[in-house]
Amino acid sequence: MEEAKELQAVIDKVNAAATTYEIVHEPQPADYYTKIQTNLAGGTAADLLWLSQEFIAGYADKGVLLDISDYLKNDTRPAAKLDDYFSDILQTAQFNGRTYGLPWIAQPVVLYYNPKMFADAGVEPPNENWTWDDFKTAAEKLTKDTDGDGKPDQWGTAFNGWPPIHMFIWQAGGEVISEDKTQSPIDTPEALAGAQFYKDIIYNPKYAAPQEVIKEQGFAELAKNGKVAMFFGGAADDLDYAHTKDPRFAEMKVALVPKGPKSRATFAWTASTVINAATKNPKAAYDALVDLTEGIHRWKIVAPRKSLASAEVIAASVPQKQASAEVILKALPDARSFRIVPRHSEWDSIFWEKFQDPLFQGKGTAAELAKQARPELEATLSQ
Amino acid sequence: MVDFYARTLIDYAVVALGMAVAMFIVFQVLVRLGMKREAATGYALILPWLLGFIVWTAYPILASLYYSFTNYNVFQPPKWVGLDNYVKWLTNDRSFWPSLRLTLLYGLISLPIGLALSLGVAMLLARNVRGVGVWRTLYYLPAIIPTVATILLWRWLLGSEGLVNQIMSPLYNLIGMDKPSWFVDERYALPGLIIMSLWGVFGANTVILLAGLKNIPTHLYEAVELDGGGAWAKFRHVTLPMISPTLFYTLVLGVIAAVKTFEPGIFIKLNSLTTGTFLQVLVYGNAFAGGNSRMGYASALGWIMLIIIMVLTLLVFRSSALWVYYEGERK
Numbered sequence: 001m002e003e004a005k006e007l008q009a010v011i012d013k014v015n016a017a018a019t020t021y022e023i024v025h026e027p028q029p030a031d032y033y034t035k036i037q038t039n040l041a042g043g044t045a046a047d048l049l050w051l052s053q054e055f056i057a058g059y060a061d062k063g064v065l066l067d068i069s070d071y072l073k074n075d076t077r078p079a080a081k082l083d084d085y086f087s088d089i090l091q092t093a094q095f096n097g098r099t100y101g102l103p104w105i106a107q108p109v110v111l112y113y114n115p116k117m118f119a120d121a122g123v124e125p126p127n128e129n130w131t132w133d134d135f136k137t138a139a140e141k142l143t144k145d146t147d148g149d150g151k152p153d154q155w156g157t158a159f160n161g162w163p164p165i166h167m168f169i170w171q172a173g174g175e176v177i178s179e180d181k182t183q184s185p186i187d188t189p190e191a192l193a194g195a196q197f198y199k200d201i202i203y204n205p206k207y208a209a210p211q212e213v214i215k216e217q218g219f220a221e222l223a224k225n226g227k228v229a230m231f232f233g234g235a236a237d238d239l240d241y242a243h244t245k246d247p248r249f250a251e252m253k254v255a256l257v258p259k260g261p262k263s264r265a266t267f268a269w270t271a272s273t274v275i276n277a278a279t280k281n282p283k284a285a286y287d288a289l290v291d292l293t294e295g296i297h298r299w300k301i302v303a304p305r306k307s308l309a310s311a312e313v314i315a316a317s318v319p320q321k322q323a324s325a326e327v328i329l330k331a332l333p334d335a336r337s338f339r340i341v342p343r344h345s346e347w348d349s350i351f352w353e354k355f356q357d358p359l360f361q362g363k364g365t366a367a368e369l370a371k372q373a374r375p376e377l378e379a380t381l382s383q
Numbered sequence: 384m385v386d387f388y389a390r391t392l393i394d395y396a397v398v399a400l401g402m403a404v405a406m407f408i409v410f411q412v413l414v415r416l417g418m419k420r421e422a423a424t425g426y427a428l429i430l431p432w433l434l435g436f437i438v439w440t441a442y443p444i445l446a447s448l449y450y451s452f453t454n455y456n457v458f459q460p461p462k463w464v465g466l467d468n469y470v471k472w473l474t475n476d477r478s479f480w481p482s483l484r485l486t487l488l489y490g491l492i493s494l495p496i497g498l499a500l501s502l503g504v505a506m507l508l509a510r511n512v513r514g515v516g517v518w519r520t521l522y523y524l525p526a527i528i529p530t531v532a533t534i535l536l537w538r539w540l541l542g543s544e545g546l547v548n549q550i551m552s553p554l555y556n557l558i559g560m561d562k563p564s565w566f567v568d569e570r571y572a573l574p575g576l577i578i579m580s581l582w583g584v585f586g587a588n589t590v591i592l593l594a595g596l597k598n599i600p601t602h603l604y605e606a607v608e609l610d611g612g613g614a615w616a617k618f619r620h621v622t623l624p625m626i627s628p629t630l631f632y633t634l635v636l637g638v639i640a641a642v643k644t645f646e647p648g649i650f651i652k653l654n655s656l657t658t659g660t661f662l663q664v665l666v667y668g669n670a671f672a673g674g675n676s677r678m679g680y681a682s683a684l685g686w687i688m689l690i691i692i693m694v695l696t697l698l699v700f701r702s703s704a705l706w707v708y709y710e711g712e713r714k
């Protein structure tokens with residue numbers, strides 16, 4: 001709700017300066033992707049749409065999105081300069097060398113932690129040299145039974161599939177989709193090490209909140225309510241300033257995610273604004289897209305542009321984030337988004353059904369499951 | 384907005400006028416072809432319904448049959464793949480079998496319990512107690528509350544800190560059991576869904592059964608009394624046989640409804656890989672949800688469901704010879 005109001009303010013500003021178009025905001029809080037798919041197929045979709053990274057290649061491949069590459073070439077507005085975008089973020093809006101949208105956010109995962117819980121448990125707060133082992137040790141010490149009923153009621157961390165398991169596979173030097181997008185080498189020793197690390201912690205009452213607790217009490221709410229000491233959240237999440245809005249929430253700080261054996265790769269959630277290929281006014285829609293993107297880049301952190309990756313811009317966009325800005329900026333160079341293939345959601349459901357979910361449920365070892373899943377995953381990569 | 388409504392009104396007027404003209408033409412053509420005026424009027428009058436049926440029902444059914452043999456993403460033309468989708472559902476989809484199991488068990492358990500309960504309530508309501516109208520209204524009330532509201536209510540009632548667990552906690556303590564989180568724990572998901580399903584059964588079924596009960600001639604009960612039979616004998620030898628056609632009707636509709644259960648599966652997120660979810664939810668998920676339509680794959684499941692419903696209905700029909708009694712019929 002609050003977000004819709006903020007966006008409306010951004011749109012009002014853009015509209016006030018515009019002569020050839022007017023942006024009308026149609027919020028669609030529930031079942032967004034179901035709704036726009038139906039609208040696109042039925043020819044009633046809006047001219048501008050937001051798509052999360054996973055969807056753009058697929059829709060571009062089906063010819064539903066307007067190719068804006070040529071418009072961008074002749075445009076001098078700052079938001080239209082592709083060189084300024086982080087290339088790893090921008091690639092999610094591109095397909096076969098053409099550009100179909102502009103990303104509006106690059107949100108790396110950071111580690112939110114609760115300093116009070118760390119102090120109470122006598123554990124050193126996370127620092128920049130933290131490794132997986134340090135994280136695990138701390139998580140174990142922070143998982144405690146405080147009311148003496150024999151069951152833990154505070155936990156070191158909470159995972160429920162978020163952050164994506166891909167992030168830990170990358171950190172161990174593995175890949176889920178190869179750079180040329182023809183392979184899914186999830187059975188390499190590196191990939192298996194990443195998956196195993198994640199599997200060892202998720203829902204494991206030694207380190208993390210069990211599934212029932214997460215479902216009942218809410219995932220991020222556990223951290224806000226001071227029941228989870230470390231939480232992997234997006235840089236734009238409100239965990240580090242929730243307590244300023246409501247004193248019942250725990251005070252949290254921000255650190256970099258722990259380092260894996262090979263790197264500190266961190267997943268960056270991103271989404272882009274795209275144009276419906278069936279629009280009647282492609283040029284006006286394109287102009288609106290660029291102006292709107294510029295507006296959003298000065299509202300949502302982190303803007304996916306190198307020139308805007310500064311503490312000042314972050315503080316100006318979201319003043320409550322000032323204290324965390326430094327860490328967020330440090331996380332940016334390691335930020336990575338998914339490599340997206342046209343049949344991504346099919347790939348994704350195989351990855352989940354044949355690998356990730358059975359792994360979490362203990363229905364096979366990482367190595368067995370990866371070996372079975374790989375050929376099926378790769379079958380969806382060949383177009 | 385005013386503009387929008389005005390345009391909509393004009394649209395309706397145009398459609399209505401067009402329909403009237405079409406009906407008139409059909410009437411004229413049929414009369415010229417030598418049909419009686421009365422029959423031609425009939426055909427002309429059902430024309431709107433017939434067109435609606437063809438456009439909104441018959442065509443989608445045939446289209447989905449065709450799509451079930453194709454790969455179709457709603458944006459590009461469908462590609463023929465033969466029986467691939469059917470084979471994939473039956474052999475290579477991890478959510479299919481758990482979901483089939485959940486759907487069938489749900490129907491198999493909730494249906495008889497629900498029928499027995501609504502029969503019991505109907506028998507109570509059939510008596511001429513004081514204020515029977517009020518009771519009838521009260522029992523019908525749950526049926527008119529939107530399903531979604533009911534589900535949200537039950538999701539709250541059956542949560543781990545919900546009312547049901549709070550009331551039952553002395554019992555849990557007695558047998559040394561943790562408070563179950565009904566819809567999260569896979570062991571309790573099915574019982575939870577069944578308990579929830581019983582909430583609405585009193586509505587339509589009770590009214591139908593009540594009508595059946597009211598049709599039983601009282602002289603049959605008097606005959607049992609003369610023979611010295613008690614309440615059980617009346618129920619066993621009069622009530623049950625006399626309302627068996629009504630029970631049969633509600634059972635057939637219940638079987639179809641159970642296989643098609645949808646809302647609880649959408650509003651209570653079940654894990655489709657371990658507990659399964661309702662088959663209809665899988666159809667919806669593949670056809671519409673998530674932004675990447677697999678319309679062909681979803682259509683195939685729709686047809687698999689149709690076959691399941693047909694087989695189950697056939698079984699009920701076949702078995703009916705054993706237990707359904709029609710007046711004036713000799714066994």
